[in-house]
Amino acid sequence: MTDDAASRHTPVLLQRCLDLLEPALAAEGAVMVDSTLGMGGHTEGVLRAFPHVRVVGLDRDPQALELAGRRLAPFGDRFTPVHAIYDEIGDVLARLGIAQVQGVLMDLGVSSLQLDEVDRGFSYAQDAPLDMRMDATAGLTAAEVVNTYDERELARILRVYGEERFAARIARNIVRARAAAPLTRTGELVDLLRASIPAATRKTGGHPAKRTFQALRIEVNGELEVLERAVPASIETLAVGGRIVVEAYQSLEDRIVKRAFAAGATSSAPPDLPVEPETHAPYLRLVTRGAEEADEAELARNPRSQSVRLRAAERIRPTPDHMRGPQPGRRAA
Numbered sequence: 296m297t298d299d300a301a302s303r304h305t306p307v308l309l310q311r312c313l314d315l316l317e318p319a320l321a322a323e324g325a326v327m328v329d330s331t332l333g334m335g336g337h338t339e340g341v342l343r344a345f346p347h348v349r350v351v352g353l354d355r356d357p358q359a360l361e362l363a364g365r366r367l368a369p370f371g372d373r374f375t376p377v378h379a380i381y382d383e384i385g386d387v388l389a390r391l392g393i394a395q396v397q398g399v400l401m402d403l404g405v406s407s408l409q410l411d412e413v414d415r416g417f418s419y420a421q422d423a424p425l426d427m428r429m430d431a432t433a434g435l436t437a438a439e440v441v442n443t444y445d446e447r448e449l450a451r452i453l454r455v456y457g458e459e460r461f462a463a464r465i466a467r468n469i470v471r472a473r474a475a476a477p478l479t480r481t482g483e484l485v486d487l488l489r490a491s492i493p494a495a496t497r498k499t500g501g502h503p504a505k506r507t508f509q510a511l512r513i514e515v516n517g518e519l520e521v522l523e524r525a526v527p528a529s530i531e532t533l534a535v536g537g538r539i540v541v542e543a544y545q546s547l548e549d550r551i552v553k554r555a556f557a558a559g560a561t562s563s564a565p566p567d568l569p570v571e572p573e574t575h576a577p578y579l580r581l582v583t584r585g586a587e588e589a590d591e592a593e594l595a596r597n598p599r600s601q602s603v604r605l606r607a608a609e610r611i612r613p614t615p616d617h618m619r620g621p622q623p624g625r626r627a628a
């Protein structure tokens with residue numbers, strides 16, 4: 296296996312991301328945060344396309360930081376790698392003495408590096424330890440989840456995070472299997488899933504392990520809770536005129552992005568007010584119409600773009616005080 300980051304990953308919708316960020320990054324001294332640095336593909340694109348821009352690259356995976364760091368070393372101090380979870384964006388920038396940024400890019404999910412490193416247990420295609428932590432130095436492993444969560448909680452995770460129709464049956468079979476011996480390998484789990492999902496459904500429902508592996512990965516890495524905090528936190532770091540671009544690969548993530556953008560792009564005034572007070576006017580403008588998908592050319596170039604949903608928004612004024620912080624229960628427009 297090569298450790299050359301550039302040869303291992305084609306960034307999804309790179310040119311579209313650059314076009315969307317360009318108006319925001321044109322300013323002298325512009326800073327962009329790549330919150331999901333991965334192998335640095337998008338960041339390299341930004342550093343090349345906008346020679347005056349500085350990029351702060353975050354990743355929770357130390358291995359990604361190391362590989363991307365090597366790839367991006369030629370850009371010198373225009374690139375700053377930081378080991379962090381992306382909802383920490385505000386603290387990271389404060390530590391670096393950066394008050395506001397002109398761009399934030401998020402390319403969610405696992406990287407091809409993580410999928411390719413068999414031992415990390417993200418892939419159902421090869422037998423490996425049941426791990427699935429994006430940061431292999433911290434947190435619960437997938438083995439701890441399947442061997443310690445009770446049946447109801449397992450079923451809930453598989454149903455909600457994996458949208459798995461057979462969640463209850465799979466959870467029951469996991470609990471039964473682990474009573475004999477703990478599940479420690481992805482291969483054992485894949486065999487159990489094959490046996491749990493009816494043969495007729497297996498023909499149409501894709502790989503029988505796909506949904507369960509997605510669900511466990513989301514649980515192990517707390518992906519949805521982190522994203523719920525990270526999108527508003529990222530918007531908060533944007534200067535007026537700054538833009539955020541997010542690429543999501545499954546509907547649960549895309550819904551979180553859509554809602555957070557809609558909260559900023561919708562008036563917060565009560566509907567019965569005759570005149571909208573200035574403090575209630577939207578502070579974001581949606582730059583994409585709905586979610587953009589990959590076209591034929593992109594799909595041919597890059598199979599990973601298959602399920603991408605790209606959304607972008609621009610800050611048009613500061614966030615009013617009453618709209619700061621999490622916005623539970625606000626509905627998307």
Ligand SMILES: C[S@@+](CC[C@H](N)C(=O)[O-])C[C@H]1O[C@@H](n2cnc3c(N)ncnc32)[C@H](O)[C@@H]1O
Binds near residue numbers: 330356381404429521
């Ligand atoms: C799809 S890859 C990004 C690929 C990158 N855009 C490129 O061109 O090489 C997603 C990366 O985000 C990282 N990641 C996922 N969730 C994260 C989080 N909550 N905080 C920080 N990094 C995260 C993963 O470790 C992975 O390296």
